[in-house]
Amino acid sequence: MRKETITSGQNPKIKMLLALQEKSKTRRREGLFVVEGRRELEHCINTGFRVRTLFVCTEIISPEDWEYIYDKAGAEAGPSVIEVPAELYDKIAYRGGTEGVIAEIEYVERGLSSLKVKENPLVVVLESVEKPGNLGAVLRSADASGADAVIICDPQTDLYNPNLIRSSIGAIFTVPVATASSEDTIRWLKDNRIKIYTAQLQDSGWYYDTDMTGGTAIIMGTEATGLTEIWRKAADAHIRIPMLGRLDSLNVSVSAAILLYEAVRQRNSR
Numbered sequence: 217m218r219k220e221t222i223t224s225g226q227n228p229k230i231k232m233l234l235a236l237q238e239k240s241k242t243r244r245r246e247g248l249f250v251v252e253g254r255r256e257l258e259h260c261i262n263t264g265f266r267v268r269t270l271f272v273c274t275e276i277i278s279p280e281d282w283e284y285i286y287d288k289a290g291a292e293a294g295p296s297v298i299e300v301p302a303e304l305y306d307k308i309a310y311r312g313g314t315e316g317v318i319a320e321i322e323y324v325e326r327g328l329s330s331l332k333v334k335e336n337p338l339v340v341v342l343e344s345v346e347k348p349g350n351l352g353a354v355l356r357s358a359d360a361s362g363a364d365a366v367i368i369c370d371p372q373t374d375l376y377n378p379n380l381i382r383s384s385i386g387a388i389f390t391v392p393v394a395t396a397s398s399e400d401t402i403r404w405l406k407d408n409r410i411k412i413y414t415a416q417l418q419d420s421g422w423y424y425d426t427d428m429t430g431g432t433a434i435i436m437g438t439e440a441t442g443l444t445e446i447w448r449k450a451a452d453a454h455i456r457i458p459m460l461g462r463l464d465s466l467n468v469s470v471s472a473a474i475l476l477y478e479a480v481r482q483r484n485s486r
Contacts, residue, residue, distance in 0.1 A: 219297040225307055229298060233271065236320065237310050240374045247323040249376035254281055254315045259386035261288045267295040269320040273305035276316030285317055295319075310378045326375060328367070328396045328404045337364040338479050339410060339433040341401060343443055344370050345468055352383025353469030354436075359387040361476040366391055369398045402450045405433050411452045414443055415471060417464065420454035428479040429486055436472055439465050 222230060235242045236250050243249045248268060251257050254277075261267065267289040272282060289295050300308070309318065340358050345351055351373065358366050373380060375395065381388055396404070405412055410431035415423075435451070437443035448454070457466065457474055466474075 221299045237378050248320045252318045256386040257319050259389040263389040266322045267319050269296040271298045271318040273316040275302040326394050328394050331365050331392050331394050333408045336431050339365045341367045341435045343437045348377050348379035349383045350469050352380050354472045355384040355387035357473040358391045361480050366393050367401050368395045369401050398446050413453050413455050414447050414451040416454050420456040423455040426455050428482050434475045436468050
């Protein structure tokens, strides 16, 4: 085990950790991102990501949890271990309650070629949904409903934004995720015979009248502008959720959950 103790926030390794948390440009340049907490880190490691460095506060993490995390991280591969006191850990932790462990993880690009197509897949496509909290919530619904993939088109945030990792509670690792342009995604869906169902108000039918038992892609855009014309033209059907009050839209993560579980209902009723 390569181990050292750092007590100063001015240490270059601490400064780099903070920069990785704050800046997408730094994450891409260094080929690293940050994961906090045992649960999120376990999901990350189980997906095959490689741990470069572990920052641990032994005043917070239990010996059992530490041994478990270190073994999961690949003790034989020898990730670097940096011990920090609780006072410094509180300053470098992106959020509270992360159980005394933070990791620097090697960056992996995730494109359409990384997705494995199953029979009658259920896919969520998000176009230009930029808020990490919304993306994270959709990923949680995708995990809960057993969706086969989430594709983020023309992304306005990177997949390893700490807010996205936090809001997804690790689902960014448990669900197959890819980023791609809308054009490439449409081509990929059609090549794999996956029906394209766009969630929109105009020229649409009720979502529960749409057959989602075959290969299905649910396409969603932003609440403000909806989907671009390229998706509306490519769609096999336009679907909508009844809005019985005065408002005309739901949060994208709520809409995604409703549509995903309709697909689950239909598939379990066959």
